Amino acid sequence: MIKLIRFWLYGSRPFIALHYLFPTALGVFIGYHTFNKPVYFLPCALTFLAVFFSFQSSIILNDIYDIKTDAYTRRATPLTSGGYSRRSYLIWGAVFLAAGLIAAGAVGYRIMLIILLGNILHFLYSAPPFRLKKFFPLSVIMLASGAVLAAIVGYAIYEPARPFLSFPGKAALFIFIPLLFSLNFRDLADYEGDRRDNVSSLFTVLGLNTGRIVNAVMVFLSYAAVPVILGYPPLFIAALPLGLISCYFCLKKPFRERNVFIIYFILVVILTVLFNLKPGIVLTPVPR
């Protein structure tokens, strides 16, 4: 177990786990404000746990099927470093999957359905027979959709009957579009492995150098898109400089994923403060 935690703490995984929890928190925030209900602490905590465990099981599945790519890129995972056998690692995956579903089921059957859907999408993304991560840009669309799903599960604590239809479109776009633009940067470190394993990404499609430039521009655009989608121009004051810094980190060699994440988290902190001060920015007004 300690060995697993040590591996988990390696690289960007804590950041990615947090990245999935942010949309869930946003979903809770939207549900809480839209329906004027109290914060349901226990269901929220269990939902966060469910998203977390669900994400962990997805990582394990991904590691299992990316073992060749990870070996090329020398990415240390419990499998490539020989810390775990495939079988015992798979058992951990099953344990996390079960833990995620149980935590979600404790909140409600429909929450469990959404968590299960998230797991299924990750399975379709990582594992054969589909292994959709091989098909750019479908791979990025799926990852961005996964984040929207994480938001919907938080929102569904308040509105379980029609969470997909009643989830505010503006909030969905606010999550989906910037992530669609920016998530390519995660493939930069895997370029060599992806190329050898026939996985198409922005970098394998455009070539490493052009891909880097296009990626940097897209990351900048993702930051610039946030104030546009939210319809709140003052946010440009924060979004543009952060976008530029992030763009710089994407172009800088050697590439460090962690720096891009840190800038992203700074934006998230700014948005958290802003949404609490002005919830109307992210909520869709109800027509009368």
Add this chain to the structure above:
Amino acid sequence: MKTPAPGILTRILNSIETDNYPFLIGGAGLFAIITVRNIFESAFEGSQVFGFSVYASRSFYMIFSHYPLFYIAFFLCFLLTLYFLTGEKMSRIARTLIVGMTVIILPPFIDIIISRGSGYDLKYLRNIQELSRSFRFFNPVQDLTQSSWGQRAEIVLALGGAVFYVFLKTRNLLKSAAAPVIFFGIILIFGIIPNLAARIPADLGFHRFSPNTLITAGLFKIDSQNYSIIFLFLILVAGFFILKISRKNIFSQMTFIKPSLSYLAPAAVGIIYGWVMIRPYWPYIPYSPFNYLLILVSLLTVHFVNIADPRSRPAEGFFILALFSAFSAIAIGPVYAGLLALFFLVRNCRKPDARDISNHAARAALVLISFCAGFSVIFQNATFAAIIPTGRSAEHHGRQVLGWNYFINRDFPDALEQYRQAQNIRANDEIRKRIGQCYLHLGQTGPAIKILKDIKRPDYEAILTLADAYSQTGRIPETVRLYDSAREANIEPAEFITAVAQIMARHGDREKTFSYLARAVAYGIPRFKYYQIQGDLYYQNGDFNAARAAYDRALGYNPRSVTAYAGKGMNYYRQGDLTRAEGEFMSALRFSPDNFALYNNLGAISLLKKDYAAAQGYFTRSLAINPTQAEGYYNLGLIAENTGDLPRAHALYQKALAINPDFLPATEALKKPVKDD
């Protein structure tokens, strides 16, 4: 001579066919695709209630049993078809088909866009007439009620895929043309087979229960269990063929019954014992074809669990047996599933070669478990209470089964009687709820409210029924309070807030209607519903032009909205434009052919036009669909009165009062004197 390089399509196909992954991963991929379709279908189509039902148990059976088995049966039939047409290896075709099955994800997304957020009701074909109309399916300008646009796209892609695959494999035009024809035939057969099977008893002369009741109720509480049994049977048939062709060793193992006889016999005895025990209270058990399928499938499942050996290699045989058994056990019921899981554990933990007492004890345990599993097929959740014939548990369960079947069959007086008898043995909230619903259907709101208020932990249906009873007696504040408290408790808030908006609209309260509608929008109320409720409000307040405009907007968002057509029809009716009103009710009828209220409205129009023959036809049809409506008999009485047959009119008014003693129009009509000829 050089062979030409394969084209890009052939290369893609080849890479799919030779993709190397184990059987279990392929199965998981197929199940993943099916589950994605089901979850999004529940969110976007039909009533748009996420998970298909507010009840987790019903939802579970739809998402994880009924629909997956439906698609798996499809998959196997397509697999067989492609095998016979191309002669290709089964495993290669299966890999291609798994990828091809991704088209099933499309319909919910296509439909939600085309319907502008309303979704479509996706149903099975009800009869041969609908089946014959399905050939108009390929007419792109026709909106067919039997299918949605997404389904059309999905089916066209499937047929196109079949042509493409067969042509690429055989280069034979005849076979390529045959493939979509056979595929479409399979799709149509699957679309109609549940309702066709349910019609068998009626065709053989059994009319006590409608085909709809047989497929919906029977021994099961959840209709999806019946559907699952049908598709399990189809999977068995197709699966046997496939295994006989491609995995002869597994086929031989599965068809060799002898090792399981010592467990099949007690399971069969358990079923017979259950049958005999329930027969006095549920005498119609032999008349449902689904019960025979159920018995067959349940016995075969016992056999499969017995021969499924997790240590066998290659593991494919074990996985096939385990997957079928798991689906089958879940479909048959939780008690049966639990018992078979126990059977599997005991079976695989014992040492078969040991000659000690533990082995004998394990065998005895397996026999006992088989017997209980057989009994649970009939008695479901009441298995352990009823298996020892002391007390009245068997009667308690049997009467509930009969009551439930009468209830689904709309025989509310008979259902009420059965539930009352069950209540005399042992009362519970489920029985109270059904009794309350029976009273309400019979128009007896007083007793309905009394018993529904006794429910200790009211669920969604109980709240809905009680609120309906309040509403019918004009106790609007209580109705709203009840819905509000349910909403506060987060029980289907979207549903209940819309219901309050609807009530307010029907009482012409403009301010509250709009206030509740605004909140309903936040809960994701479909646009058509929003405008239909607005239409009801304007109609109620006599603003007929605004009402018509609102109904038109509702129909713009959902051209299949029965409530919007009916509202528009009522709008014309009140304006005295009977011809247009009739047209709107007729339009509504296209999408809801079993709507007895619409027939009543059409009858009322014919009555006003003094077309008594037509009115008689409509009212009779309405009563045939719902024989427990006092209004229907009253209306027939009016026709008899208008045609001078006063004794018959009085008899019909009395019939109306027999159903609902509080039905005032009938009481008033009976005060008129009857002339003797």
